[in-house]
Amino acid sequence: MDSAHPIEYQVRLDYCHHQLLLLIQPMSTFAAYRIHQDEYQHRAGLEELTLEELSPGDVVVRVEWSTVNFKDALAATGRSKILRKSPLVGGVDAAGRVESSADPRLSVGTPVVVTGSGLGEVRDGGFASYLRVPADSVVALPANLSTRDAMIAGTAGFTAALALERMEHNGQTPALGPILISGASGGVGSFAVALCAQRGYEVSALSLKPFSIDYLRDLGASKVILREGLEMGRRALETARFGGAIDTLGGDYLGWMIRSVHANGNVAAIGMATSTELNTSVMPFILRGVNLLGINSVDVPRAVREHIWQRLADSMTRAQLDSICAGEIGLADLPEFCTEMLAGHVMGRALVRVS
Template identity: 45%
Template sequence: MRELNNEEEAAMSFLACRVSNESGEVSHQLTTMEVDQLTAGDVVIKVEFSGINYKDALAATGRGKIMKQFPLNAGIDLAGEVVSSESSDFKPGQKVVVNGCGLGEQFDGGLAAMARVSSDFVMPMPDGLDARLAMTLGTAGFTAALALHRMQVNDQTIDKGPIVVTGASGGVGSIAVNILASQGYEVIAVSGRPEHYDFLTQLGASQVCSVDALELGAKPLEKGRFGGVIDNVGGELLAKLLAHTNLWGNVASIGLASSHELDSTVFPFILRGVSLLGVSSTNCPMPLRRDIWKRLGQEWLPNALSDIITDEVALSNVSPVFSEILDRKRFGRVIVNCQK
């Protein structure tokens, strides 16, 4: 593949989902841009696939304060092919993946046919993955894998008991269920959407139920029932699950679908050695980021990816999906074909 010169590159027009803030009103529109309008970077990438994450939906609709500046292209992850590079680490034609690192928050993101990013953010495509597979996983899969990594580093083992996954029918939750089950953990998938219980069972959950069916207590320390938790919900549910976690279990906090608040006590920590682990995909150190993606392409590659991807949409059709995700009308992973 021939590297484009500066004039050729700057003249390339492409479609992008651009978010703006006009007098405090945040909205998005599909618009045509050129490369020289993008935020600065030394690697230009033809985006083949991206994904629509919960955070993307919040950013594009203005229902969450995600973006640090405007206007900005949405999309916290992307996979594609290098068009040009000022860095010796990447060459035209090379397949790459980018997720987190401020993409779609501080810098123009992946919901566009082209992206320009810092080479510090770019990773070669891991063995075992292509652009479509990488974005079927996306930041959702990366976050689920990062949670499991943090738990295992802190000695999470199968014999400690079942792992509860809350918000299990979403992108992070569904991939977490499948990875955990494939690694031999007993998984309790918690979802308020009974229509997706068969889906979660198919992904490997040993038990699928609502929060109410768990019959959680309200005491500061309850009977230990769970070996660990991957929580997408926050708030009261997270506090109750901490109180039910077994000795030396780990609780990974990933999201705040219910609330950002946590009203708990120190009892699970000082009487049972329970650990509450934070999981931040945006600013994960690059060496660890590369290692997690390597494992996602190998031993942690979900065995039910074809089930986890529930829709593929063209970039021109992303707008309705944002509200559908926030209104819980979607499940699993929705990926975006940015060249279609």
């Protein structure tokens, strides 16, 4: 909080877990990137808010870092209707320290991460100095992951790790063959490449950007397939080239992956950067036992969240995190950055410096 916004505190009493709690919370105003959207208008920009104006919750987090996901860019620009309530502070992710807590599992000062859980969709999100949320959506960070590192990952890294977890739970192993990863230079794609490579999978990265080849190889891809001129065929079953796939594009790309995966391979459907459609026959499922796994990073139980964050912390190297980090922006830079992101021009992940 800068000196232009001196902190005042409000004291209130709360009853939680059979205890009467004394909560001390900041009262001053702080900057927030807020989105107003209804059927007639969309506008977004910096506003001054007080804590009392935020969505309710029993934990207040002093946000240090946020990040920009594809969904944030859709919400901030109004390109798709992401908000199910208006107005809302944008940002589906936040990392920072517990400022006050009515939950005994989270003590003041604990470094925490909050992703998904309705942030930026049905409740105020991470593009503000403070976040107020239910305790069940808050995960204490593993000791080997800083708040900054957590936001290099954010929902993108979390989702990539969740996809790999689900695939392995369903029998995926490096022996089944290479993993194809689409939208590879984006946030989810970059983490999927790094995590799969770290785990011993051969990675084929699919990208539109010729200039991303070195970046993807450094992250661990053994092959980079450029989308320009890619021949996807039209047969119900294409030659099986991949042991599994992680898709962020949807549409024809997802259909092609399903037709091109070896017997018993898994295809994780994560995104729809090019299309929400999926045209497929049942042949890959019936004749090859291919599994299509839907990945939802928003509604994940706390125990699973904790496990996935630990997996991320244990798997990602310093060099990989630094390589994926595309730089830092401020809240005021969001409109321009989000437009670039939706055009598919961004490589890796941008951090949003909040406090």
